[in-house]
Structures are given as structure tokens and as C-alpha cells.
Amino acid sequence: MWDNVLMLIVVGVFSFLCWKITQNEPNTIKFYSKFLLYYLHGSLVGFFVWPVFLFNMKDTKNARIGAGLIKPVTKIIGIKWTFRNDKVIREDRGAVIVSNHQSSLDVLGMFQLWHIAKNMTAIAKKEIFYVWPFGLAAYLAGVVFIDRSKAKNAYDTLKVTSDVMVKQKTKIWLFPEGTRNKDYSNMLPFKKGAFTMAVAAQVPIIPAVFSPYYFINRKKHIFNKGHVIIQFLDPEPTTGLTEDDIPALIERVRTKMIAAYRDLEKEVLNDLPADYPYTTKGYLIMWHKIIYICIITLVTYILKQLFSETPNFIKFKSKFFVFYIWSSIIAIVLLPFFVFNPKNVKNSLFASQIVKHVTKILEVKWHLRNGKVLAEDRGAVVVSNHQSTIDILGMFNIWHVADKVAAIARKEIFYVWPFGLAAYLGGVVFIDRNNSKEAYKQLKVTSEVMIKNKTKIWLFPEGTRNKDFTKLLPFKKGAFNIAVAAQVPIIPVVFSPYYFINRDKNIFNKGHVIIQCLEPVPTEGLTMEDVPDLITRVRNTMDAVYKELSKEVLSALPPNYPLATVD
Structure with missing residues (x-):
């Protein structure tokens, strides 16, 4: 009896989850399921590739392979990415790329264009390293992890990284805001690490601006289909600049990025239909119903077989x-x-x-x-x-x-x-x-x-x-x-x-x-x-x-x- 009760509970819970995920209206389960899918796919790829990365550790080619395997998940999540002026990252030279940081989806955007930049790596906070197997795969792919709570150690790591950047003509991607910005109306103040690195190495800074994620609202649990434009601005030269010039350099780059961000905001919002985000209000469409019924039937059958006392x-x-x-x-x-x-x-x-x-x-x-x-x-x-x-x-x-x-x-x-x-x-x-x-x-x-x-x-x-x-x-x-x-x-x-x-x-x-x-x-x-x-x-x-x-x-x-x- 208890086996049947347990089976009914499992089927009931699973049915409820499927129903919530396939609804058109926003809800907590649907919202977090998209992020969960993204994280699970990244972990699965990390699971398979990191043993391969052991044979050529910390090579940026590993990152390109990993990015190529992870980026298809964007089709399931329903995000379209457009790149503008990406020719500036195609050039074979060392450079520091700085971009605004709105969500963990920024990384997915990076994955979409990693093959364009080719020889590129990223700087990330050390906490990400412990998110295994993704963190381990990222480390073996050349991602540099820094401890933001220890400025001196972080600075030493960035200095070594900048030396590699110049020697191997590698582009380094950083988020100068230092943390995710939940205010889509402006950018947070920039930290100076990326700019110090660029000036010390005398390499250009390439600003990259992600348009607002208008299709995501954490408070309302909205995660709709969306379109993101990644606009690359013309490189900002650092030749001849010294440490004294860094504050002015930061302000100049940040001002340009904010202006570009606001232009992109107007563009993506103006393109939205009048009834966005609920362009398909109502109950499940026919194909959703069919898929939903098939999944429930399959899961019910599997559970029935697992709990059966008869061998199968x-x-x-x-x-x-x-x-x-x-x-x-x-x-x-x-x-x-x-x-x-x-x-x-x-x-x-x-x-x-x-x-x-x-x-x-x-x-x-x-x-x-x-x-x-x-x-x-x-x-x-x-x-x-x-x-x-x-x-x-x-x-x-x-x-x-x-x-x-x-x-x-x-x-x-x-x-x-x-x-x-x-x-x-x-x-x-x-x-x-x-x-x-x-x-x-x-x-x-x-x-x-x-x-x-x-x-x-x-x-x-x-x-x-x-x-x-x-x-x-x-x-x-x-x-x-x-x-x-x-x-x-x-x-x-x-x-x-x-x-x-x-x-x-x-x-x-x-x-x-x-x-x-x-x-x-x-x-x-x-x-x-x-x-x-x-x-x-x-x-x-x-x-x-x-x-x-x-x-x-x-x-x-x-x-x-x-x-x-x-x-």
C-alpha cells in the first residue's frame, strides 16, 4: 500500500511541476527552472570535459571548446544574442575587455562569442571555483580566480595574468562593477583592477555593453523569451598612460558605456510588442498539452515499474x-x-x-x-x-x-x-x-x-x-x-x-x-x-x-x- 501511496505522491508532485513550468504566466517554479537548466547543462558539460582538459591544462583553447558546448542551451532558455562591432575582439592582440554585469546569464553571452575572440580568458571570483564540476573545468580552461577579500593577493594574480596576456596576445574579460547590478537604470561604480592591468601592460581596453535584460524580473518571477544586444565600443588606448591616469580612464570608459547602455535600452524596449510580456495569455497551447501528457504518462509508467513487486x-x-x-x-x-x-x-x-x-x-x-x-x-x-x-x-x-x-x-x-x-x-x-x-x-x-x-x-x-x-x-x-x-x-x-x-x-x-x-x-x-x-x-x-x-x-x-x- 505504501508503495502505491508514495508513487501517487511522486506523480502528483511531478505533474504539478510540469504544469507550472509549461504555463505562460510567470511563476516561481518556471522562473527558477530556466536557471536550473542553465546551471545543470553547464555542470554536465564540465563533468565531461574537465578530464580532457587535464591533458592541456589552463589552455585558452579549452575555454573555447567548453563555451561551444554550453552555448546551445540558450535556444532552450529562449534568448537571442546579437553582436555589434565584434571586429574589435577579432584582432590578434592582448586586450582587456570590460563589460557591465547584470546576471549569471552574462557568462552565457560570453560563451556565444568566445569563438570570435578565440584566444580569451576571464577573471572570476574564487567562490566560482568551488562550484564543481563547472568551477574545476573553468580553472583547467584558463579562467583566473581571485580572492576579492585579499587585495594584495588579487593584485599579484592580476599582475601575473597581465604578463601572460601580453606574451600570448590573450584577451582578458572582467566585470569592473565587481558584482551583479540589479538596477537596470544605471551602472555601478567601476573598480580599478581591470584598468590598472591594462595600463601596466599598455594594452587597449575594449568596452562591451550588454543591453538590459528586460525579460527577467526576479521579484515578479518573470523569465520570458528575450533579445540581448552585446555592443562593443571602440578600443580605448592606454599607451603612454600611467597609474595617475587611471581614475580619469575609468570615468571616461564608464561614461561611454552608460551612454551606450541607455541607447540599447531604448532600442530593445521600443521593439517589444504592445502586450509584452504576456503575448500568449491563457492555458497551455496544444503542443504543450501533448508533451505534458506524454511526460506524465512516461514518468507514471517508470514509477509503476520501479515500485512493482513483479520483476521487470x-x-x-x-x-x-x-x-x-x-x-x-x-x-x-x-x-x-x-x-x-x-x-x-x-x-x-x-x-x-x-x-x-x-x-x-x-x-x-x-x-x-x-x-x-x-x-x-x-x-x-x-x-x-x-x-x-x-x-x-x-x-x-x-x-x-x-x-x-x-x-x-x-x-x-x-x-x-x-x-x-x-x-x-x-x-x-x-x-x-x-x-x-x-x-x-x-x-x-x-x-x-x-x-x-x-x-x-x-x-x-x-x-x-x-x-x-x-x-x-x-x-x-x-x-x-x-x-x-x-x-x-x-x-x-x-x-x-x-x-x-x-x-x-x-x-x-x-x-x-x-x-x-x-x-x-x-x-x-x-x-x-x-x-x-x-x-x-x-x-x-x-x-x-x-x-x-x-x-x-x-x-x-x-x-x-x-x-x-x-x-
Whole structure:
């Protein structure tokens, strides 16, 4: 009953939100939804691009790429941008661009013309840096963050930036008002930082004036479609000027910008229809109604499937989806820290302790047996059976016992960013199974590190996921070659069958997994000729334990266990 009540509440809330967003009349939800969409799109782009930016950090080309990916959101928000006299920012030279600052949408306007200016960066307050992943992506794209509360540090940062501007012919964009101006009738007083920088570098100042955002009213929660003109004024030269000339320079530039702002204000307001902003008063138009009904129907269906007690495709996939999304979010948060100590197995240990908590949502209980063999401080090769991607979650739940562990994974996982990149920086070793020679070299290097640092290497000798829960697949010899070559013991680890998962029937119930650590198998004195016999011995032992665990977990199930896959 409570599941149905919860579903009705969720559908009701979602329906209400959709209704408010698709209304033509202004309202709080519709107003903030546009800003939310803008911020989410920027964060999503930041999420995907910042790992790429790592390869060429603080390059202004990164900013151009990021701007190009973010700017299309303007079509959804419903803003049209027009540029005038933009030829002044096309010139290949260093310059300081100063513009009025009315809203966070000013940044979206900048993104629209970044490809025109090409070699350009921006100055922003340091607080924006902490708005990750957007802030991190901005930093890696060359945006300079300053602490406005510490004038000396800010001045030193601007001085270094101005040196780069001259050397690399970079344009630097600043908002001299220092904060957003909520008074559309005038401009705030200008701070002198931008002008000091321009005079010190003897580069021109290019004033940029954004026309008023007449279509936005925070108090009335209005955010309509709108048109913004960005007017570039002729460059103001600073050649020959000194610090004493800065106050007059500020006043001169500000006066010109105010005059241009008022001209633009008259122009955009005169172009508005007589009944603006409610040119389409009334109820939802036909297409809004159709879209609204389709969305509500789809959401209702998905929620019904998720809360259903009967197995279904959506419910099944949603559990894996939660695991993947949670892992990706943790990867995004931790990646910047891993960069400072790359390929250290301690990174993986730290990450595992955070990721493992998702097991409570998936409702899988893990029980480790004989974990003392993993806890010993020595190099070893750990081999385990491989049934599902959930095996990784099992490893995360016992990683703290083994402490220093480096997992071996196929190279394809590396490209599943951000998880793959975080795994690489966390010490996971990726091998190309299609190139046995290179894979062997990589494993040889890894085995040397294993001996030196007393690290355990974890491999799945079956080589792929085993969909047959009745027995183990044949073992590949890579793990055993490493152990024999390094003369370190093999620690077999057996995961009990995932009786609660059945891909064919879309079943993913609550479950209990036993992770049984077997006694180490010594390899001292063995040679490569002994590897086949070693593989057979270890596999037979693991297979026997697997079948015993299968009987144990299945016999422990209650008689009314839902849809147990015991067949």
C-alpha cells in the first residue's frame, strides 16, 4: 500500500511541476527552472570535459571548446544574442575587455562569442571555483580566480595574468562593477583592477555593453523569451598612460558605456510588442498539452515499474544504473585529489570506502570469511571468480582488509569515464587482452611493483563474466604466470552465487553474498612448466568451494523467498 501511496505522491508532485513550468504566466517554479537548466547543462558539460582538459591544462583553447558546448542551451532558455562591432575582439592582440554585469546569464553571452575572440580568458571570483564540476573545468580552461577579500593577493594574480596576456596576445574579460547590478537604470561604480592591468601592460581596453535584460524580473518571477544586444565600443588606448591616469580612464570608459547602455535600452524596449510580456495569455497551447501528457504518462509508467513487486526490465536496470551513477559521482569528486598522487593504491582504498555504501541501496549483504589471509602485509596474487559487475562492489566492501591492492582490468573499462580515469589514477592496471605481448609486459612491470611495495594484485582468471552459476569457467594463465615469476603465493577468493540476480528474467532481489578466502597456495620453487598443474589445482579447489557456498546460501533462503533463481 505504501508503495502505491508514495508513487501517487511522486506523480502528483511531478505533474504539478510540469504544469507550472509549461504555463505562460510567470511563476516561481518556471522562473527558477530556466536557471536550473542553465546551471545543470553547464555542470554536465564540465563533468565531461574537465578530464580532457587535464591533458592541456589552463589552455585558452579549452575555454573555447567548453563555451561551444554550453552555448546551445540558450535556444532552450529562449534568448537571442546579437553582436555589434565584434571586429574589435577579432584582432590578434592582448586586450582587456570590460563589460557591465547584470546576471549569471552574462557568462552565457560570453560563451556565444568566445569563438570570435578565440584566444580569451576571464577573471572570476574564487567562490566560482568551488562550484564543481563547472568551477574545476573553468580553472583547467584558463579562467583566473581571485580572492576579492585579499587585495594584495588579487593584485599579484592580476599582475601575473597581465604578463601572460601580453606574451600570448590573450584577451582578458572582467566585470569592473565587481558584482551583479540589479538596477537596470544605471551602472555601478567601476573598480580599478581591470584598468590598472591594462595600463601596466599598455594594452587597449575594449568596452562591451550588454543591453538590459528586460525579460527577467526576479521579484515578479518573470523569465520570458528575450533579445540581448552585446555592443562593443571602440578600443580605448592606454599607451603612454600611467597609474595617475587611471581614475580619469575609468570615468571616461564608464561614461561611454552608460551612454551606450541607455541607447540599447531604448532600442530593445521600443521593439517589444504592445502586450509584452504576456503575448500568449491563457492555458497551455496544444503542443504543450501533448508533451505534458506524454511526460506524465512516461514518468507514471517508470514509477509503476520501479515500485512493482513483479520483476521487470526497468526495475532490474535501475539497480545497476544507481551503482554506475554513484560510482561516477564519486569519481568526479575524487579525481582532482588523485591527480596529486597518481597511480597510488591508497587512492583506490579511499574511493572504495565511499563507493561501497551504495550496497545498502542495492540491498546486497556481503560476508567475508577467513579475511586474515588478505590482511597479511605481503605481495600476493588474488584470483576470484567473476559473475557480474557487482563483483567490483564486493571488492570495495573488503578492500580495507587487504589494504594495498591493485586490480587488473581490461583496457575497455578505462574509457568508461569518469570511473575509468579515476580507476587508472587509483592504481588499477589496464591491459589489452587482444595484444598478449603488451599485456604480458604490463603484468611483468606490475609484478615487480607488487614485490617491491608488498602489494596484492587482484585478477579474474576466468577472463570474462560467467553467466553459468553452476560451475566456474576455464582459467587463463596470466595470473598464475605472474605468481610463479614473482614467487609469491596465490590467494583464491570465491564469491558465492548471485542467486538473487537473473538477467534473463530481469530479477534483482535482496541478496546475501559470502566471500570466502581460501588458504594461500605457495609458488616457491615452481617454474613455468608447473603452471598448468597449478591452474588445475587452484580451479578445482575454488570450484568445490563455490558449489558448497551455493548449497549454503540457497538452503538458507526462506520458503517464501521471492522468485529465487534456484533452477
